[in-house]
Structures are given as structure tokens and as C-alpha cells.
Amino acid sequence: MDLTIPPGVEAFLNKAGWVGAEIEPLAGDASFRRYFRIRRSAGNAMLMHAPPPNEDPEPFLRAAKWLDANGMRAPHILAEDAEQGFVLLEDFGEVRMREYLDAWPQDEDEVYRNAIDALLQLRKLPAGPFTGYTLAEYQREARLFIEWYVPTQALYVDGRGWTAAWEEVLSNLLPRQRPGVTVLRDYHAENIMLLNGLDRQGLLDFQDALNGHAAYDLVSLLQDARRDVSPELEARMLDYYLQQSGEGEEFLADYARLGAQRNAKIVGIFVRLWKRDGKPRYLEYIPRVWALLERDLAHPSLAPVAAWFDANIPAELRAAMGGAYAA
Numbered sequence: 138m139d140l141t142i143p144p145g146v147e148a149f150l151n152k153a154g155w156v157g158a159e160i161e162p163l164a165g166d167a168s169f170r171r172y173f174r175i176r177r178s179a180g181n182a183m184l185m186h187a188p189p190p191n192e193d194p195e196p197f198l199r200a201a202k203w204l205d206a207n208g209m210r211a212p213h214i215l216a217e218d219a220e221q222g223f224v225l226l227e228d229f230g231e232v233r234m235r236e237y238l239d240a241w242p243q244d245e246d247e248v249y250r251n252a253i254d255a256l257l258q259l260r261k262l263p264a265g266p267f268t269g270y271t272l273a274e275y276q277r278e279a280r281l282f283i284e285w286y287v288p289t290q291a292l293y294v295d296g297r298g299w300t301a302a303w304e305e306v307l308s309n310l311l312p313r314q315r316p317g318v319t320v321l322r323d324y325h326a327e328n329i330m331l332l333n334g335l336d337r338q339g340l341l342d343f344q345d346a347l348n349g350h351a352a353y354d355l356v357s358l359l360q361d362a363r364r365d366v367s368p369e370l371e372a373r374m375l376d377y378y379l380q381q382s383g384e385g386e387e388f389l390a391d392y393a394r395l396g397a398q399r400n401a402k403i404v405g406i407f408v409r410l411w412k413r414d415g416k417p418r419y420l421e422y423i424p425r426v427w428a429l430l431e432r433d434l435a436h437p438s439l440a441p442v443a444a445w446f447d448a449n450i451p452a453e454l455r456a457a458m459g460g461a462y463a464a
Contacts, residue, residue: 143171143186149223150175153216155182174228181228182215188222195219197344201226203265203319209258210332210339229330229339235364237331249374251336252329252358257381260351265319270349272307279303279398281405289408294449302441307398309438310350310391317348324354325361351382352392353399360396360429362403362422368432393436400430431455 142160150158159176169191173184187194198219204211212227234252238245279299287294321343330339355378359371375392379385403426407419434443446455 142173143188145221146173146184146186146223149216149218149221150184150225153225155225158182160184175225183212183226183228185224185226186222187224189220192222193219194222194224194344196346198224199266200343200346204340204343207262207265209255209262210337211343212339212341229332229341232331233327234329234331234338235326238326238364245370246373248331249358249370250377251338252324253355253374253378253381254336255338255340256324256351256354256358257378259321259354260318260382262319264317264348265346267319267346267348269317270314270320270347270353272304272311274347275307275398276300276303278402281409282401283405285405285408285412289412290454292450295445298445298449302445303398305441306394306439310394313387313391314350318351320347320349320351320353322346322353322357324357326358326364350391350395351384352388353395356392356396356399360400360433362400362407362426362429365425390436390438393433394438397430397433397436397439397442400426400433404430427455 142162146160150156150160155175155177157177161174161176163172163174169188171186173186175182175184185194185197187197194217198214198217201211201214205213212229214224214226216225217223234248238248283294283296283299321340322345323342324340328340328342330341331337332339355375359366359374375389379388382388404423407423407426410416410419433439434446
């Protein structure tokens with residue numbers, strides 16, 4: 138973990154009224170962003186450093202302010218200096234959904250239902266001030282699989298067929314995501330904080346928000362790349378969502394479509410984090426993501442993409458759920 142304090146932090150904190158506060162570096166994520174807990178006797182805050190040119194805090198600020206203004210529990214913005222990449226945030230504490238459920242697995246259904254309630258609340262809101270999730274964006278993300286995973290396995294694949302298969306699958310989905318709901322895009326157990334009880338959940342990591350399909354964040358939550366969600370729990374939570382939303386079989390088909398697209402993208406991203414960014418620890422998640430991808434491909438709505446996998450990815454690699462890696 139990088140323990141260095143970025144230049145300009147103390148001047149930013151002094152200007153924000155946090156003179157003399159203690160600065161504690163925290164573990165980072167898959168991006169160039171870094172986080173610090175800011176401590177003083179009157180209370181704590183979180184400092185996000187998203188330095189240009191690799192990062193831009195403006196999308197985070199826009200999403201946080203919109204979520205906060207619409208009754209969603211994003212952290213309050215205490216101070217900001219987008220030019221230097223500094224944002225001082227409300228501190229949500231240390232009780233994260235992932236670690237809480239590791240310690241108290243008997244509360245799993247309640248915690249996941251509450252996380253779904255937040256998505257149900259979000260879908261009732263008008264679409265936010267964000268770009269729409271287009272077919273071009275879905276395709277760009279899906280290509281990460283053949284751009285990063287495929288070369289590591291020395292495979293020759295049909296790139297045009299990959300694009301054509303996804304166009305056939307996703308074109309059926311696009312009419313049902315208009316005008317769209319705000320999609321946080323990384324809504325899972327490591328980005329949800331529990332605030333003074335299981336029914337109050339704080340949102341993190343939403344700077345990439347777009348307007349898209351309501352099933353996307355549900356997939357992100359229930360097909361979690363970093364935490365095992367049993368098929369039985371996934372089924373119970375899907376039933377709960379359908380009961381509360383009034384959705385039906387077509388929504389489940391879209392859930393499978395977006396699950397396959399997201400999981401293919403994630404395999405590509407995790408390989409990229411290894412090869413390009415020197416973060417091999419993400420490879421350990423690939424077998425889980427690959428297994429989720431296979432489950433999604435079994436849905437009839439994914440037939441064109443499933444046929445592409447059958448023709449292009451050797452059975453022995455698929456059986457090994459992603460193949461072997463040498464970091």
C-alpha cells in the first residue's frame with residue numbers, strides 16, 4: 138500500500154477547515170484513485186484523491202450530488218478541488234457489506250433485500266444527468282474480453298462474429314431500457330456500507346454512472362465478481378425483485394443478457410489489470426466470473442453468444458473456468 142501523502146493535501150484540508158487533522162492512508166482500488174481517512178477530535182472524514190490526468194473527480198461529484206439530492210445515500214461532499222483531484226467526503230465508517238456478511242452470514246437475506254430496496258428506490262427516480270448506455274458502449278465493454286483475455290491464451294478467434302453475436306443479443310434489450318434508470322455500474326458488496334443498522338446502506342464508487350437498464354445493477358449485486366453469491370440466494374433475491382417491481386420473464390432474459398456482457402467484460406478487465414497495471418491479484422476472481430458467465434450463457438436469450446463461445450473457446454479452457462495464468 139502506498140503510504141505517501143500527495144502534495145497539496147494539507148493546504149486543501151486547511152482551507153476546508155480541517156487544520157492539523159491526522160491523515161491515514163487506506164487501501165486503494167483498481168483505479169488510480171487513492172483514499173485517506175481524515176481524523177480530528179470533532180469527527181472523521183474521507184479524502185479521495187483522483188489526480189488528473191489519470192482521473193477526473195468531476196463525474197464522481199456530479200453523481201454524488203445528484204444521488205444526494207434525490208434521497209439516495211451517497212456521502213455528502215464536504216469540500217472539493219477538482220483541479221487538484223481532491224474531494225473531502227462524509228465518512229461512512231468501516232462496516233462494509235462484504236465484511237459484515239463474512240462475520241454474520243445468517244443476515245445475508247436481509248442485507249441483500251435491503252440492497253435491492255435501494256435499487257427499487259433508484260428505479261422510481263427520473264434518469265439522472267448522465268450519458269445513456271448505448272449499444273456502442275456495450276460493445277466497447279464486451280470487446281475487452283477478446284482484446285485482453287484471448288491473447289493471454291494464444292487463441293485465434295472470430296472478432297467480427299463476436300461483435301455480430303452481441304449486436305443480435307443486445308439489440309433486443311435496448312428498447313426496454315428507455316428512458317432508462319440511473320445505473321451505478323459497480324454496485325456490489327464491496328461498494329455498499331452499512332450505516333447504523335442493516336437497513337441504511339451507503340453507496341460508494343458510482344462515478345461511472347450512466348442511464349441504462351434496471352437489471353444492470355441487480356446483476357452487479359447478485360453476480361458479484363468478488364464475493365460468492367450462491368445460486369439459491371440469487372434466485373431468492375431475483376424473486377423478491379420481481380415481486381416488488383412487477384417485472385417478469387423478459388426482465389429475467391435481460392438480466393441474463395447483461396450478466397453475460399458484464400462478466401465477459403470483467404474477465405477482460407481483470408486480465409488487463411494484471412498485464413497492463415501490474416495487479417495480478419485480480420486473476421484469482423476470474424474462475425468465479427467465468428462460472429457466472431457460463432450460467433448466463435445457458436439462457437436461451439444468449440444463444441448467439443453461446444454459439445460463439447462453443448466455436449471459439451476450447452472446451453478444456455472453459456472447463457477450467459478461465460484457464461491457467463502465470464503472474
